Amino acid sequence: MQQKKSPSHGRLAGQERRDMRLSIRLRTILALNVFVIGLSILLGWIAQDVAGRVVEERFVKEMVGSASGFLRGRSYPKSNAMMGYLRELFHAEWIAAEENPTHIAGSSLSDPLTEDFQRKAADLGTSGVVFLGGQRYRFDSASVDAADVRAPRASQGRLYMLVPDAQFQQARQRARASVARVLWPAAGAATLIAMLLSFSITRPIRRLANEMDRLTDAQGPSDPAERALAARRGPKEISRLTRSFHELLDRLGAARLRVAESERLATLGKICLSVAHELRNPLSGIKMNVRVLKDRADLKDDPGIDAILREIDRMGLYLNELMTLAPGDGPLSREPSTAPTKLSGLAESVLTILSGRCRHARVAVERHFPAEEPSVLADANQVRQVMMNLMVNAVEAMPGGGTMTLRIQSAPTGIRFSIADTGKGVQVRDGNLFEAFSSGKSNGVGLGLYLSRQIIDRHGGHIGYDSSPGGAIFWFELPIQTENAKRQAEPAGNEPS
Known part of the structure; x- marks a missing residue:
């Protein structure tokens, strides 16, 4: 007798299914949000760092190029006063050096910082980063011809522009603020997308759960057209899972048919075994009597006797065939005697x-x-x-x-x-x-x-x-x-x- 399910059992089963859907949904939302936020922070930091470096280098290079172009071809002295004028004009520190960079002609820096730069000038390239007095400067340089009060001719020298790192911090802070402004809308969009994805994932799973409930309730599988439609919906992996589940149902149905066929064969085998046993004994007696008749001199070469023996042998083969259907101890249940x-x-x-x-x-x-x-x-x-x-x-x-x-x-x-x-x-x-x-x-x-x-x-x-x-x-x-x-x-x- 089939046991009737109580309403509380159905409510518990429904609650378990709701908890399962909620868990998948939350995991999808959290995973996608963590991924989007982490990726945004990482990309923002990389973009800020790379873009900041590019902007700093371009800013310094363009300013030193402008200053060198301003001085090139003019008889401006490379003095401290001129370097101070350039500092007021470009909001950066300037140093003018002779052909030998350790010979400083003019500087807008203080004397200790100028001496520190003079000591490091021989190892510096035309651009890069230098630390003066514990502070980081980004510098660039350009060649320039300018008049020298100590020489009767124009001298070939190099003009250095130094920008302290603190001037770029404000730009970096603005970049961080821009990343933060983008981060919150991205998190909201990620939440919405994750909800849509979770619904698309859980909907086919709910269909599979309903299919399992239908099998549990002995209602049989769903309509083939409905199953084919369900297999085409949802993500690729869920569709594959649905198809595999339906194939499993088909195999289960085929297995049930084989079990029914085996039961029919078992019943038939029992009947055949009983019939074969009932026929083999009289057939053996008939064959023995025919052989006795064949041994008589007047019937030794009788073709009719040979025909009877052949038919008895043929009936024996048919009886053996019937016995193969016998369950348990039939010939097919034993290994062949090869x-x-x-x-x-x-x-x-x-x-x-x-x-x-x-x-x-x-x-x-x-x-x-x-x-x-x-x-x-x-x-x-x-x-x-x-x-x-x-x-x-x-x-x-x-x-x-x-x-x-x-x-x-x-x-x-x-x-x-x-x-x-x-x-x-x-x-x-x-x-x-x-x-x-x-x-x-x-x-x-x-x-x-x-x-x-x-x-x-x-x-x-x-x-x-x-x-x-x-x-x-x-x-x-x-x-x-x-x-x-x-x-x-x-x-x-x-x-x-």
């Missing part, structure tokens, strides 16, 4: 049993067996049963007579045994021909080919068919007996000492 076997010999033994039936059905038999045929490791009784099923099907496919061709040839995976008929081909009405209860004949049960496939699979082989309007070819392949397998199959007493 031994080196020639397929041609098995085929001839089956043809001996079916010879009378072939003559009655006007079916000619053609054999194409190689002279040197390799052996296969097989259970002779089980493989003979497969051959019997395939040959009987071939004879029944030619009710008006025809030709049945048996062929043994090599294959990439071993040895192939094929049976070709000249009938009308195979017409499968429903499902795979080798599945249980699937038959191409109107009066077929659909167990012969199913059992044949089970036997060949347990031997590590393959079975299949090719069909055309001019007939069908059924075949199976078995691995060739290797030397290692041959040694393993030999009895212990035959091993060399």
